[in-house]
Every structure is written in structure tokens, then in C-alpha cells.
Amino acid sequence: MSFLGLWKACNGGKRVEFILELMLIILCTKLAGDLSVRLGQPAVLGKLLAGIALGPAVLGWVSQGGFIDQAAEIGVLLLMFIAGLETDLEQMRRNWQSAFAVAVAGIIVPFAGGYAAGIVFGLSTTASLFLGVVLSATSVSISVQVLKDMNRLNSREGTTILGAAVLDDVLVVVLLAVMMSAFGTGADISIGALIGKKALFFAVVIAVGWLVVPRVLKWLAPLKVTEAVVSAALVICFAFAYFAEELQMAGIIGAFAAGIAIAQTEFKKTVEEKIEPIAYSLFVPVFFVSIGLNVSFAGIGEQWLFLLVVSVVACITKLAGGWFGARVTGFDGRSSLLIGAGMVSRGEVALIIATMGLQGGLVLPNYYTPIIIAVIVTTLVTPPLLKQFAKDRPAKQFN
Template sequence: MMFLLYLVLILFFTKVAGEASVRLGQPAVLGKLIVGILLGPAVLGWVQQGAFIDELSEIGVLLLMFIAGLETDLEQLRKNWRSSLAVAVGGIILPFAGGYSSALAFGLSQSYALFFGIIFCATSVSISVQVLKEMNQLNSREGTTILGAAVLDDVLVILLLAVMMSVLGTGGEISIPLLIGKKALFFLGVIVAGWFAVPKVMKWMAPLRVTEAVVTAALVVCFSFAYFAEWLEMAGIIGAFAAGIAIAQTGYKEAVERKVEPIAYSIFVPVFFVSIGLNISFAGIGQQWGFLLLITVIACLTKLVGGGIGARLTGFNTRSSLLIGSGMVSRGEVALIIAATGLQAGLLLPEYFTSVVLMVIVTTLATPPLLKALSREKQRT
């Protein structure tokens, strides 16, 4: 019955911490992330990571990205595809060089250093999405550029990871053309399904004489797209985001959004925020504080500058470029998955795993105040 106590603690303290964060002039999500650290093994130990928390948090991040897709202006996304591509590429080249160089500086071999570069390339905008939503910036030109860049970044990083593991001999028989084919199949599949199947599914299920048929149909689409993405070795959040965009093109957008948000924000999304902090452990970090400080600073700066340069080269002014770069800083669950993959494949030394996890957490914590501050500066100009 411990899971009930965990839910009570998570739901109560995330709301209290979110309110406190807003009173201090910060986005509510920052307080919710910090609560995860306080409640978790690193400080109080009141909530422990486990299958129950993992599964609820996975649903939470899928719903968060589904809602982001619902609220995305597809026309704006189309207009900014060049900027999104430039931001994604800039947000990979510079972080890869920074991660690779920092690992070499601490005496790691070439193979370990190359994998560090991959970890630095990861981006997870689930936190940025929440902050942009709180600031009513999700549908702005900057917001849609960040979302588009994150999708492209995810594809490029997965391809880069597969190539790296193949070259270093740890990925077995990885076929790069097959991997690229899977990505192409995913995008083709969601476009066809979004254009033809989704409207028909919604139209067929909506009139059913059962409770909440419309929102149930939307969730079926969301989780189906997410499963399809995972099956083709894409991140599930990209599938959920695509599902949101598909639903938004139907006449059921407002009804779905109105019903899904209470489901997401009342239970699943708070668990997701807290689960990030539960990964924190300070064991043995005293001997690696210099390494941790270096990789954290480099991780933040390279994404901020790399993504910012991409935005600047495609017509954004300096403040908007920095805002877009800051939206790409969070490594989130994507980097944690890559780090765990590297640990299992022998490309990440166990003694550095805790430092990498802490770097991921710090970049995630740094994103909300960064976005808030730069958004405020942009509005003043």
C-alpha cells in the first residue's frame, strides 16, 4: 500500500512547491522538480523509485507532450522548419564537441569521450513545454521552433548513437540504412494516420453512448502513436506530440484539451516531475565535484550557444535566439536513457554514471529560470 502514500506526498507537495515557486517569481515547474529531490533518496527518502512511479511518470510525460501537440500551431511549425533544423544541428555539433573535449580533459579514452559527446547532444523539451505553457509562449514563433528542433534533435541523436555503437563494436549488427528507414516509416506512418485514420477514429468513437467517449478516443490515438514510435526506436514523446497535432486538426480539439488537462495535471504530470528528482544520489560525488562542475557548465553553455547560433542564423534577434537556446538546455529523460544504454554497453564507466545523472538533473533544473528570465527580457524590448 506504499504507493498510496507516495501519491499523497507527491500530489500535495508538488502543488505547494509550485505555488511557492510562483510566489518567488519562478515557473511552478521549478518547485515541482525540487520537490522530487527533497522527497527522494537524496534527502528525505520518503518516496522511492520503482515500477509504479516509472509507469505513472511515463504516462505523465506522454500526456504533457500530447497536450503540447494539441496546442501547437501547425502552420507556424511549417513556417519555422528551417529555424528548427538549424537549432537542432547547432544544438548537436557544439554539445558533442564540448562533451567529447571535457571527457578527454579528464583522461578518458577516445571511445568513452565519444559517448560523452552523445550524452551532451540529447535534448528533452518536456520541461520547456511546461514553462512555455505557463508563460503563454508555447504557440509563439520561438516556442514552435523549440518544439520542431526537439523532434529533429531526437531523430539525429538516435541515429548518431546507433552509428557510434556500431563503430565502437558494442551495438551488435546495427544496420544504419534500416535505422534510417524506421525513422522515415515513423514519419510517413503518423502523417498518413493523422490525415486519414485519426479523423475517422474520432468520428466513429465520439457518438458512442458511453462515458467520455471523445477523450477516450483521443487517448487511444495518443498511446497508439507513442507505442508506434517506441516500436520503431523513436522516443514515445515524439509519437504523443504527433498525436496531439493530429487531433488538433479535427473538430474535437477543444473538447479533448478541456478533458485531458485535468487528467494529466491532477496526477500523472506531477509524478513525472517528481520522478526526475528521484534519480539523484550524492553517493561518492565528493571525489568528482570538479568533473561534475565542468560537464554541467559545458552542457548548459553548449546547448544555449549552439541552439542560439542556429536561431540567429535563421533570422531571430539575439534575445529570441538565446531564449530558443535556453529551451534546448534540458537533457531530461532522453539523456538518462542514453546514459543507461551506455552503461549497459560498457561505453560509460560506472563511477561516472552518478555525475552524468546529476548533470542531467541540473540542466533540467536550470531550464525553467533561464526561460523565465530570457522571456521577461524579450518582453521588455
């Protein structure tokens, strides 16, 4: 019996297992992040690799489910909430055209690439189209952390990536709904109703963020309890995230919108200073590790070529689409590459879509694992790509 198994057996098994897993996650992500920085790479890369090492693919010390999944969900919500707090709303308004172009091109090119790859490997038209949808997704949470570490989150490039990611989420969900309606189990999906929900979401969060959020914070701030303002901010964050999920938006978009809303109030600095220690000491490390837990090498030997091709197509097409969208809206070549790199990570968004496709019969089980690993590959290559394209450029060039 391994040391880990013996420790669990002596201490109540499942009852305390999550305590040991949490200890390992915090320790290993911090050490791996530090090592990554010493090797000239973003800390996020080390944390993601720590997740793969701790998960079933290598050591098997941390498993999915229960507390880990729930803490990871809180982690990504807090990460995007902090990104919203730090976002320059005026900068985002100025770059909306670039964000739109990057989002659209960043969907069209990967969708075409994914469909072509599926056809080449003999997948059905339906499965090939679905592969295109998976590769069209973008999860900006990893890019947010890298940009934040490099002090680029409020740059023109950073706000363009954030805006494009929000639009990408809307467009990909609509595209997925069309697929599920036409070929999968979701034949009763109304595309008009889905688009209406998206419009309702943005209308409500804008109105609530402008009119309600400042009043709620001012009302709760004087409460004679500890950390009243921070507690109120978390209530708003999770309420926005829940509302987003109810309207078939990603919860991270709701959390991001909540952060932007609070950033327009006098409580921004207080909330930011109090939330960051909570997020980065506990929940965000669990989120990074949770991505690596999806990696499994079982059965990959038979699909190694498919995995290789899809991984390359996923990275190149998203980079090219983002580059094109940025280039045609006035960015120089290096900045366009930076924006394209920021869109490469598919992360948890694509993982969710792939799982939905498996459940809906849009992807064959033997192709599911290679697709999941390809998604993880895009997440792993994003930090070093961003680091490379931002290398040796003074900060003023990003403003």
C-alpha cells in the same frame, strides 16, 4: 523508526506504499510549485526540486520503480500530447528552417564540448565520444511546461523549439546507434535500417494523422459510454507513442504527433479541456518528481570537479548551439537566447541514453552518477533561464 516507516508497517507495507507516495507527490509538487511562483520562478522548478527532496538524495520518502515509473511515463506522454494539441502547425511549417538549424547546431556544439571535456579528464576516446552524445540530447518536456505557463508555446520561438526537439531526437538516436555499432554491444545495428525506421515513422503518422484519426474520432464519438471522445483520443495518443517506441523513436514524439493530428479535427477543444485535468492533477506531477528521484550524492565527493565541469559545459554548449542556429535564421539576440535556453534540458532522454551507455560499456560506472546529476542540473536550470530571457518582453514580440 520514522513516521513514514511506521505508517507503512501499520498499513501493509508495499501493498499501500504507492498510495502514500502518490499523496506526497501531489501535495508537495503543488506546494513547491506555488512557492516557486511566489519567488518569481516558474512552477516547474519547484516541482523538480520537490522530486529531489522526496527522493533518495534527501528524505527518501519516494523511490523509483513500479507504479511511479509507469505513472511518470504516462505523465510525460500526456504532457507532450497536450503540447501537440496546442501547437500551431502552420507556425511550425513556417519555422522549419530555423528548427533544423537549431537542432543541428544544438547537436554539434554540445557533442564537441562533451568530447573535449572527456579528453581533458582522461577518459578514453570512446567514453569521451559517448559523453558528447549524452550532452547532444534534448528533452523538451520541461521547456514545454514552462512555455505553456508563460503563454509562449505557440509563439515563433516556442514552435521552433518544438520542431528542433523532434529533429534532435532523430539525429541523436542515429548518432547513438553509430556509437553502439562501432564501440558498444550493438555491433549488429544497421544504420540504414534505423534511418529507414525514422522515415517510416513520419510517413505513417502523417498519413494516419490526416486520413485515419479524424474518421476514428467520428466513429467512436457517438458511442453510448462516458467520455467516448476523450477515451478515443487517449487510445490514439498511446498508439502513436507505442508505434514510435517500436521504431526506436521516443514515445513523446509519437504522443506529440497524436496531439497535432487531433488538433486538426473538430474535437480539439473537447479533448484538451478533458485531458488537462487528468494530466496536471495526477500524472504530470509524478513525471516531474521522477526526474528528481535519479539524484544520488553517493560517491560524488571524488568526482565533484568532473560533475561541475560537465554541468557547465552541458548548459553553455546547448545554449550556444541553439542561439547560433536561431541567430543565423533571422531571430534577434534575445529570442535566440530564449530558443537556446529551451533546448538546454536533457531530462529523461539523456537519462535513458546514459543508462544504455552504462549497459553497453560506453561509460565507466564511476562516471555514471556525475553524468546523471549533470543531466538533472540542465533540467533544473532550464525553467529560470527561459523565465529570464522572456522577462519584460510583451507577448506580441514572440509571435
